[in-house]
Amino acid sequence: MKNSKIVGLGHYVPETIVTNQDLEKVIDTSNEWIVERTGIEQRRWFDPEKDTVSNMATRAAKMALERAKTPVEEVEFIVFATITPDYFFPGSGVLLQRELGLQGIGALDIRNACSGFIYALSIADQFVKTGMYKTVLVVGAEIQSSALDKSSAGRSSGVIFADGAGAAVLKATDENKGVLSTHLHADGDYAEELYVKDPGSSRKVRLSKELIDGPTFNLTMNGNAVFKHAVVRFSEVINEALKHNGLAKEDIDLLVPHQANLRISNFVQKQMSLPDEKVFNNIMYYGNTTAASIPIALSEAWEQGKIKEGDLVCLAAFGSGFTWASALIRW
Numbered sequence: 001m002k003n004s005k006i007v008g009l010g011h012y013v014p015e016t017i018v019t020n021q022d023l024e025k026v027i028d029t030s031n032e033w034i035v036e037r038t039g040i041e042q043r044r045w046f047d048p049e050k051d052t053v054s055n056m057a058t059r060a061a062k063m064a065l066e067r068a069k070t071p072v073e074e075v076e077f078i079v080f081a082t083i084t085p086d087y088f089f090p091g092s093g094v095l096l097q098r099e100l101g102l103q104g105i106g107a108l109d110i111r112n113a114c115s116g117f118i119y120a121l122s123i124a125d126q127f128v129k130t131g132m133y134k135t136v137l138v139v140g141a142e143i144q145s146s147a148l149d150k151s152s153a154g155r156s157s158g159v160i161f162a163d164g165a166g167a168a169v170l171k172a173t174d175e176n177k178g179v180l181s182t183h184l185h186a187d188g189d190y191a192e193e194l195y196v197k198d199p200g201s202s203r204k205v206r207l208s209k210e211l212i213d214g215p216t217f218n219l220t221m222n223g224n225a226v227f228k229h230a231v232v233r234f235s236e237v238i239n240e241a242l243k244h245n246g247l248a249k250e251d252i253d254l255l256v257p258h259q260a261n262l263r264i265s266n267f268v269q270k271q272m273s274l275p276d277e278k279v280f281n282n283i284m285y286y287g288n289t290t291a292a293s294i295p296i297a298l299s300e301a302w303e304q305g306k307i308k309e310g311d312l313v314c315l316a317a318f319g320s321g322f323t324w325a326s327a328l329i330r331w
């Protein structure tokens with residue numbers, strides 16, 4: 001059986017930097033509150049004249065392919081994680097496929113929010129392990145800023161979420177390395193704790209003026225509930241991955257957690273007794289970019305020389321659904 005290994009990583013974030021001080025001008029918030037409660041100092045918000053989910057994904061994918069020294073024509077399948085697709089349908093996977101000039105290959109969209117990239121990686125890994133594909137592009141990209149309530153009423157989520165894209169090129173290998181295992185979970189009991197309700201298909205009229213003027217088009221989050229579940233599930237799903245592979249937490253060389261809130265990452269770090277240099281965080285600069293956060297972080301960690309051949313890298317995520325997931329990768 002083949003293994004799948006990440007041979008290239010790339011990312012793209014919009015040019016527009018929105019600082020906490022910028023938000024202070026429009027939202028009843030403060031730099032101190034945001035930094036203390038979330039760790040975020042700035043984030044990127046898209047430029048509607050320039051950025052789309054699929055074109056940001058394309059830029060990230062091209063960087064990943066270039067770094068992987070892999071010609072685009074080698075890509076046989078695309079798995080695209082996003083909950084903020086360019087269109088209501090079709091998904092953004094086909095748009096990325098078109099922008100890369102890969103018409104004809106399969107493209108699959110994944111809607112698992114913050115866990116989306118790990119779900120996507122897991123699917124790509126299964127396809128490689130079964131021998132169906134040798135080269136798969138795995139992408140996470142989001143534009144969250146256009147769904148945020150940027151008034152004071154939406155301040156708890158308005159200061160957190162942001163935009164960006166990340167990509168990984170996954171290739172089949174005969175070596176005994178690469179993605180060791182992935183672990184996927186969900187609990188739909190909590191679906192409404194973090195969601196965007198409209199435009200929901202079960203409405204008699206999907207779009208009406210009343211609905212548009214109401215609050216249900218914005219992201220709604222019960223921050224406390226999400227936080228409490230997140231800190232439990234992160235550690236649980238990391239331990240599950242370690243146990244599955246007969247490894248211990250001391251074996252982890254780098255943990256790349258979904259960048260939800262620096263306090264969540266710090267809590268998990270403490271629970272796993274990991275030193276600072278073994279946990280990668282960049283939420284300070286990018287906020288929470290949902291499915292894009294892990295591939296952006298992974299790409300930056302690699303760029304900064306924090307991932308070396310033979311390292312054990314652990315990915316973990318928790319978010320809307322609720323969904324949570326982990327992956328262990330021998331680099």
Ligand code: UT7
Pocket residue numbers: 028029030033034037038114155156157159160194222223224226227230259260261264288290318319320
């Ligand atoms: O991506 C995966 C899914 N998302 C997450 O994992 C996010 C998980 N949740 C969180 O990160 C945190 O719950 C938040 C950052 C969203 C909120 O932080 P918190 O420490 O849980 O704050 P809170 O909601 O308990 O609110 C505490 C206080 C409240 O004021 P009172 O009632 O104590 O007077 C809020 O109104 O902080 C107030 N508050 C704010 N103040 C200034 C909430 N948001 C803000 C804000 N600026 N932006």
